[in-house]
Amino acid sequence: MTSITATPLETRPPGGAPVVAGIRRTWRRIDPRYLQIFSLGALLIYGMASGLLNxxxxxxxxxxxxxxxxxxxxxxxxxxxxxxxxxxxxxxxxxxxxxxxxxxxxxxxxxxxxxxxxxxxxxxxxxxxxxxxxxxxxxxxxxxxxxxxxxxSPGQWGSAFLLAVALAGAGFLVTARAARTDAALVFFLTFAGLACARALYLGDPLTIPFHRLQNGAFVLFAFFMITDPMTTPNGRWSRALFSVLVAVLAHVLTFNFFIVDGIFYALAAACLVRPLIEAFEPAKNYQWPLDACRAAQKPN
Amino acid sequence: MNSAKKRLIAALAAGTALITTGGAVAFCGFYVAKADTKLFNKASKVVLMRDGDRTVITMASDYEGPLEDFAMVVPVPTVLERDQIHVTENAIVDHLDAYTAPRLVEYFDEDPCRPVIMMERMAQATSMDAAAPMQQRAKSLGVTIEAEYTVGEYDIQILSADQSDGLSTYLTENGYQIPTGAEKTLASYIKQGTKFFIAKVNLEEQAKTGRTYLRPLQMAFETRKFMLPIRLGMANADGKQELFVFTLTRNGRVEAANYRTVKLPTGQDVPRYVKGEFGDFYKAMFEEQTRKENEQAVFLEYAWDMAWCDPCAADPLSSEELRELGVYWTDGSQESRVRPTAAPDVFVTRLHVSYDREHFPEDLIFKQTGDRSNFQGRYVIRHPYQGNAECKAGEDYRAGLPIRFDEEAQTLARLTGWSIDDIRNRMETDGQSTEPGPEEKSSWWKRLWGGEDKEG
Structure with missing residues (x-):
């Protein structure tokens, strides 16, 4: 006699809704790093294959x-x-x-x-x-x-590639919900606000700040770099402050010190003072879902 | 046996050619034409030496109107002293232009029945006019004349201003035509603490020089900004402006930091008739490629270590010439007389941009990279073998020519956007039919099975 170990049919949840909920649960447990790897990998392959990325x-x-x-x-x-x-x-x-x-x-x-x-x-x-x-x-x-x-090579991004980056980045943030979407948003809005304010002050057309916001390195940075949960503050408010700091520093380095790679230096500097920013808002460390799962499975 | 012998002869012949041309034959072909900047109307040429914050800018324009009408306004980062301003010779900028120009080379097919021999040859240069100047009158409108100099044939003022309307009034009263759109841009520069370098021709000084043209103006200064202000130029421009930027740096190629820098297509085989109209070809190709990049790209036309070239559209610049253009680390003089081509650590980049306000809202910001790989705009003509070539290989060769010609036609159409039918017609007139000949048409099956089993 063969024993049947599969779940009997009648014990499965009836109807479609619980299945959707199940998929959703699984989806939520997917480590955002997989999504990031997928997005970045796709961009890299597309960029290299199309010759847009040298x-x-x-x-x-x-x-x-x-x-x-x-x-x-x-x-x-x-x-x-x-x-x-x-x-x-x-x-x-x-x-x-x-x-x-x-x-x-x-x-x-x-x-x-x-x-x-x-x-x-x-x-x-x-x-x-x-x-x-x-x-x-x-x-x-x-x-x-x-x-x-x-x-x-911050200038080396055709508009097609830039669009791909923006789509992949937006897609990544929406699907990953890596608890750090706010970091990207706050950074982007602060930087954009400062660039527009500067243009208004100088009497420049707004096409100038908009052109700045289309810089390839900037877009990639905003979507994929500043959103790293491990190196951004855990608390919501300190994270916002952190993002504002990066944006302000980046603006000053770019426009007052004419450092083309200002955003990268700005993030490094902000990371250095992150412990200070976080001191005022203690919060639980972020844990990647995969690691959290592993930790939970570990026998005590 | 026979073919092995042939191969040996071929190898020997190739080896001999290498030795007789002095080794270092990177490719073979005859340099026949170059496309210099004179093809473009309203073209400005700017040479930028950049090392750290040190900057020397040389500005040459193709101004050809009455000298008293000439005037230029250039935003500069600081007030310049007399010694920081200099006038140089057009010939040097023209030499740099010629050295970096896109080039056409030609090859002659060998007898397909005989081995290949490699050959190479170099070529020459040309010249052209350019420059800048003016006149002066002082009057204050919130405008401070920080300094005034007469340098060569130019009267120069360095201005700072509180208000753009004051500045534009001052400029207008002094004979500068300031278009309405420029005032906003002036205001933006003023708020950024920019000074203004303005120059007119001093007719007396100009008369003393005995020249009828204007020479390029140069400025040397230190600034963190590695950029070129193009916004003022666009204020009064109807249509697009052509700009050639030649940079002289130490580490490597220069690219735009805020616009996409694209390499001009290069190395393509084009139909023979292009030789007679290489200038038109280059212009059409540049326009077509600009269009393909949505008119937003800066094109790389040349990137090379100044010590050599291959093939040379013109000899590399001498140390004296480079020094004149701001390359302060070459020690001019004697050493260079012995070896006129040896300029240590000078990497030249030629960028070409066709810009207007719609597609280039911002000033051009540059960035030096560590990329020292060589790049040149180079186009190739291959002349078919003219002899009889009575052998199997010769037959195959002739049969393959129309296919090759058609590929060249398609390349040309793709590069320039010219109509493929026009190109094919031109080639037909030039004796390069892209249609397979009647003989080839009827005998394709002969080639298919070798055509050996003839009847009878």
Whole structure:
């Protein structure tokens, strides 16, 4: 006799609605990092295949190598599981935002980005957004010790590609609901408000600030970088303050100091003072759904 | 056996050619034409030396009207001292233009029945007119004349202003035609703390020089802003303006930070008749490519280490010329006389943009990259072999020509937007029919099965 272990048909919930609810529950449990990887990966593939994004496969592979090696070493040092999602996101972001001639420079960017998670910590969280740390470190190196080693290409986005980024970004935020949509919104609105205010003050046509808001690096930054839950404050108000700070700093660096890559430096600076901002609004640390699930499954 | 011998001869022949042309043959072909900036009306040429915050800007224009009517207004970041302003020769800017110009090269097909030999040749340069100037009269309208100089044939004032209407009144009274739309832009620059460099021709000084044209004006200053103010120029422009920006940097290629920089299509084979109208071809291609990029792109036309070129549309600039353009790290003089092409660490980028207010609302902001890879606008003509070529390979070669010609026609149509039928007709007249000949038409099956099993 064969025993039937499948759930008997009659015990299944009748009707369609509970099925939808089930799908919804599962959907909600999907780690937003998968959605981010999917969005960034699709953008990268589209950008490279269409020739709109001038990134080489070799450099992309180098960035990945740097990021994963740094993750493996870092994980081994603090005796924790080596994670795959985070270094992959860092790699994809770097490929979209950073350019270099030499593959080793991209590898270094990946290693610095992921390495910063282990090297710079405050309490039980890392301080810098890993991809941002990689970009900033390489831009600084390129401007000082290693002239021209890496650079960003903020102008290199056709309108089609930009539209794709905006769609993917909006899609990502809506579906992921990574608890950080507000960070993107507050940043975007503050930056846009400042740019428009400046134009009104100068008597410039509004086409000028609007043109600024269509900058490729800016859009990618707003949707995918500043929304990282691990390096933005946990409390809602401190997060808003953080986003405003990034926007104001970015504005000042761009328009008063004429630093083309101002947004990246602004985020790094804001991350540095994040513990201060958070001190006034203690909140529970964000946990990725996947990690939360794993923690829950762990036997006590 | 026979074919192995042929291959050996081919290899030897190729080797000999390499040796006789002095090695380093990167590609073969004869340089035949270049498309310089003179093709475009109302074209401005600007050379920017940039190293850190150090900036030297050289401005040449194709102004051809009466000298007393010439006037230019340039927003500048600071008040300039007399020594920071200089007048240079057109020939240097023209040399840079020629050196970086898109080029046409031609190849001659070898006898398909015989091995290939590589060859190469270089070429020359040309010149052109340009510049800027003016006259002066002082009167205060909230306008401060920070400095006044006569440099070469130019009378120059550096102005600062509190109000744009005061400034525009001052300029108007001094013979500058300020279009109404420009006032707002002036106001924006004033609020940003910008000074204004204004120049007119000093006719007396001009007469002393004995020249009938204007020379390029230069300014040297330090600024964090790596940009080119284009907004004032657009205020009075009817239609689009052509701008060529040549940058001289140390690390690598320069690109726009706030607009998309696109490489001009390059390396394409085009029909033979293009040789006679390369200028028109380049112009049409540039317009077509601009249109394809929604008129919002800056085009990269040349990016190269100044130490060499291949093929050379003109010799690289000498150290003296580069120094004149602001490259302060070359040590001019003796060394360069021995090796006139050796300029250490100078990377030249040629950018070409056709702009108007609708598509370029902001000033051009630039960014130096670390990309040192070479790029040039280069187009190729391949002349078919004219001899008899009585062999199987020769037959195949002739049969393949119409297909090749048609590919060239399609390339040309794609690049320029010209009608494919017109192109095919032009090629037909030029003896490059894109239609397979009657012989080829009837004998395709011969080629299919080798055509060996003849009857009888």
């Amino acid at each position: 990134q080489t496969a070799v450099n992309a592979a180098a960035a990945a190598a740097g990021a994963f090696v740094a993750q493996a070493i870092g994980s081994a040092m603090i005796a924790t599981r080596a994670r795959l999602l985070s270094p992959l996101i860092t790699t994809l972001s770097l490929c979209l935002l950073l350019r270099a001639d030499a593959p080793w420079a991209m590898a270094l960017a990946g290693a610095i980005g992921v390495g910063s998670k282990f090297a710079f910590r405050w309490g039980d969280r890392h301080i810098f957004n890993p991809a941002n740390a990689g970009v900033v470190a390489m831009l600084l190196l390129g401007a000082t010790a290693l002239p021209g080693v890496a650079w960003s």
